[in-house]
Amino acid sequence: MSKPAPRATGSSTKDGGASFLSNSLHSLSIQHQFPSKPARSVPADSSSDICPVCKSSRYLNPNMKFLVNPECYHKMCESCVDRIFSHGPAPCPIAGCKRTLRKAKFRSQTFEDLKVEREVDIRRRVARVMNKVEADFESLKDFNDYLESVETTTWNLILKVDVEATERRLRLWEAAQKAETNSTKRSLVEDPSLLSETSHVILKKGGTQRKQQLGSTDDPLAGSGNDPETGFVFHGLKKRVAPEPEKPYDPYEGWSIDPQYYVVQDDYSVDWLTKAKDDPVHSVGGYDMRDFYSRALSDAFSGFGVFIEDEKTLEENPGATAAVASGGQDVNMDDVF
Amino acid sequence: MAHSPVLSPKPNPPGAGSRITTMNPKAKALAILNHANQPPAPSTATTPGDGGTDLAEQMNDEVRRKFVSGARLGEGTYAVVYSGHYRHDPSRLVAIKKIKLNPEHKDGIAPDAIREIKHLSELSHPNIIQLHAIFSTKEQNISLVLEHLPLGDLEGLWKNQSISYSGADIKSWASMLAQAVWFCHENYVLHRDIKGNNLLIAADGTLKLADFGLARSFADPGRVMTSMVITRFYRPPELLLGCLHYGGTVDVWSMGVVLAELVLREWFLPADTDSQQLLVICDVFGTPTEETWPGVTKLRNAAILGVAKRPQPLSYWRQRFTLLGEDGIDLLRSMLIMDPAKRFSARKVLEHRYWTNAPRPTKKEDLPKQGGGLAKVGEDLKRRAGETDSGRGDKVARKLDFGSMR
Numbered sequence: 001m002s003k004p005a006p007r008a009t010g011s012s013t014k015d016g017g018a019s020f021l022s023n024s025l026h027s028l029s030i031q032h033q034f035p036s037k038p039a040r041s042v043p044a045d046s047s048s049d050i051c052p053v054c055k056s057s058r059y060l061n062p063n064m065k066f067l068v069n070p071e072c073y074h075k076m077c078e079s080c081v082d083r084i085f086s087h088g089p090a091p092c093p094i095a096g097c098k099r100t101l102r103k104a105k106f107r108s109q110t111f112e113d114l115k116v117e118r119e120v121d122i123r124r125r126v127a128r129v130m131n132k133v134e135a136d137f138e139s140l141k142d143f144n145d146y147l148e149s150v151e152t153t154t155w156n157l158i159l160k161v162d163v164e165a166t167e168r169r170l171r172l173w174e175a176a177q178k179a180e181t182n183s184t185k186r187s188l189v190e191d192p193s194l195l196s197e198t199s200h201v202i203l204k205k206g207g208t209q210r211k212q213q214l215g216s217t218d219d220p221l222a223g224s225g226n227d228p229e230t231g232f233v234f235h236g237l238k239k240r241v242a243p244e245p246e247k248p249y250d251p252y253e254g255w256s257i258d259p260q261y262y263v264v265q266d267d268y269s270v271d272w273l274t275k276a277k278d279d280p281v282h283s284v285g286g287y288d289m290r291d292f293y294s295r296a297l298s299d300a301f302s303g304f305g306v307f308i309e310d311e312k313t314l315e316e317n318p319g320a321t322a323a324v325a326s327g328g329q330d331v332n333m334d335d336v337f
Numbered sequence: 338m339a340h341s342p343v344l345s346p347k348p349n350p351p352g353a354g355s356r357i358t359t360m361n362p363k364a365k366a367l368a369i370l371n372h373a374n375q376p377p378a379p380s381t382a383t384t385p386g387d388g389g390t391d392l393a394e395q396m397n398d399e400v401r402r403k404f405v406s407g408a409r410l411g412e413g414t415y416a417v418v419y420s421g422h423y424r425h426d427p428s429r430l431v432a433i434k435k436i437k438l439n440p441e442h443k444d445g446i447a448p449d450a451i452r453e454i455k456h457l458s459e460l461s462h463p464n465i466i467q468l469h470a471i472f473s474t475k476e477q478n479i480s481l482v483l484e485h486l487p488l489g490d491l492e493g494l495w496k497n498q499s500i501s502y503s504g505a506d507i508k509s510w511a512s513m514l515a516q517a518v519w520f521c522h523e524n525y526v527l528h529r530d531i532k533g534n535n536l537l538i539a540a541d542g543t544l545k546l547a548d549f550g551l552a553r554s555f556a557d558p559g560r561v562m563t564s565m566v567i568t569r570f571y572r573p574p575e576l577l578l579g580c581l582h583y584g585g586t587v588d589v590w591s592m593g594v595v596l597a598e599l600v601l602r603e604w605f606l607p608a609d610t611d612s613q614q615l616l617v618i619c620d621v622f623g624t625p626t627e628e629t630w631p632g633v634t635k636l637r638n639a640a641i642l643g644v645a646k647r648p649q650p651l652s653y654w655r656q657r658f659t660l661l662g663e664d665g666i667d668l669l670r671s672m673l674i675m676d677p678a679k680r681f682s683a684r685k686v687l688e689h690r691y692w693t694n695a696p697r698p699t700k701k702e703d704l705p706k707q708g709g710g711l712a713k714v715g716e717d718l719k720r721r722a723g724e725t726d727s728g729r730g731d732k733v734a735r736k737l738d739f740g741s742m743r
Contacts, residue, residue: 246697248693249692249693249697249698251512251515251516251687251688251689251692251693252516252519252687253463253516255462255516255520257520257523257524273558275559276558276559277558279559280631280632280635281580281581281582281632282558282582283631283632283678284575284580284630284631284632284633284635284636284677284678285575285580285581285582285583285584285677286575286580286583286584286586286587286676286677286678286680287556287558287582287583287584288584288585288678288682289558291522291525291555291584291585292555292557292558295525295554295555298525
């Protein structure tokens, strides 16, 4: 019989078995399922391999495959699905079931018991929306309370208790979650320095789409402050921390070499330099007199700002040796590697 | 373990009759240099004269004993490279570059080794290979202890067809290269041999500029420099034309060629001779004239230029370098301007909008790598210990490699 997935029993007692709650709920489900479902929901001939729609049997067609639709979980053979639903959505051919089914949703069943199949589907759907982990909560008790309410929601859907209200809450919760992740993503883009030309292009192309998105995300975002809008309220849920926005790329990777003690001018009129300065042989090969000026000044000032005592202490703790090695020249590092 | 017979200091070799003094000038010079780099050992170095070796030699031995050299990794024209590690911590790998004895310079250190030692001990930047220590062995060989960079070089990367990379990856590599060159120039060092071969990749994906064998500091005005530097494919036109005064822009040209090769995944400007190289450059960039490059006609080798050719149009660049985008093409063309005075300096390269515009450079740990990856790890794990995957001689009894035990 259906044993709840281990994930969902997180709120259970330590011995690993299904909790009292889920056990009792499950027994309830067995009692409730039969009267709540239409009379022929579980065909008696599930093992006899006869299609309830066209009555063809596997005896005549060994390749026959049965498909179900998660809308109503009525089993029928592949050829019936092809025949009835190829031209678009149609009502379920099983008597008493009026649901509209689509061909795309049909699939072969994973579990022999269709009740299990349905429960697994519901659990999967709920787990996708309510996907908090223990790290998202401040204490274990809060997390367990959360799991309890997840379980309650799941069983409400399985037992068809308050389906509409539960569905609504799930939808609200999903929208609230989506808005929260989107808002963190959006704050990254909104950083003006990151907004390059390409994103402008996108803005122009999909202008309407983007506006719509902004409009829709704003509402649940505003609602996240008011509790009823999110569908669920959990105690001790940590506020989602937006990841640190990536800084704009620095081509220097934090290094900067600027003279501290002098300013290099573009030109110096010194007698012994004029010959080289006016010599076209120098300029044609790309020899730059400014390189010479700054080098001469750098050499002259290279001892400034070097304190042997500081370097000795630095040498003793080996983490910062990089700074020492280049300390001979006037290197300022914004961050030490 | 501290005194293995192989590494113990030898007194004068029996054949060397001319060397009578116990003092070896080379070892002494190195000891002083090492002393400047590292904190001196507490006690042994200060006690003078034990066992007939002097202070400098003791210090040299001390440095040497810190490292264990292992398998031979490769051999170049002037050095042999061994893998090695710190004696106290085998997980800290190093590469030991043992300079070969150069018959032209028997009484001193070969100039390329001097250059390498001089500039590497001054430059410390994440994108420049780090020099850990220097020591001499057998009183004649100099060994440089360098950073261990296991993931090959940039040339191997673009040649390896099994690796594919994107524009963002190229930008990341180019950015690391540009930073290294900028740092050299900012410290007044010309590298003068930038090429894919000399751009090594560390285990974490960082690109490191290596091989400072041709480096020199910026010349004083009026001092000539040789124009016979930089590997031919990467040599800028002013050197091909025989300029003896040049600046940092020679390295920027090489950088541009490396970037172009990275995009094209083939040689950008291949040529067999120096004069042909110049013509190949002119094919792409047009023959320089007095208007585009003032003074070019008066250069030593200007006669090779020959008939005037027109530069390739922008469409040529857009077609071949699509991967770089408009900004990248603009930067590349600015790095490859014929007139060295108009060509970008390393600082201007870093200030270009290419780096900050989209796409953002790939983080170094996410860059594609060669010679690594899970497949290789798997292969390595599959092999039995001591086995090589050569296939040849697999059935022969395995030879024990004592070389790696040293």
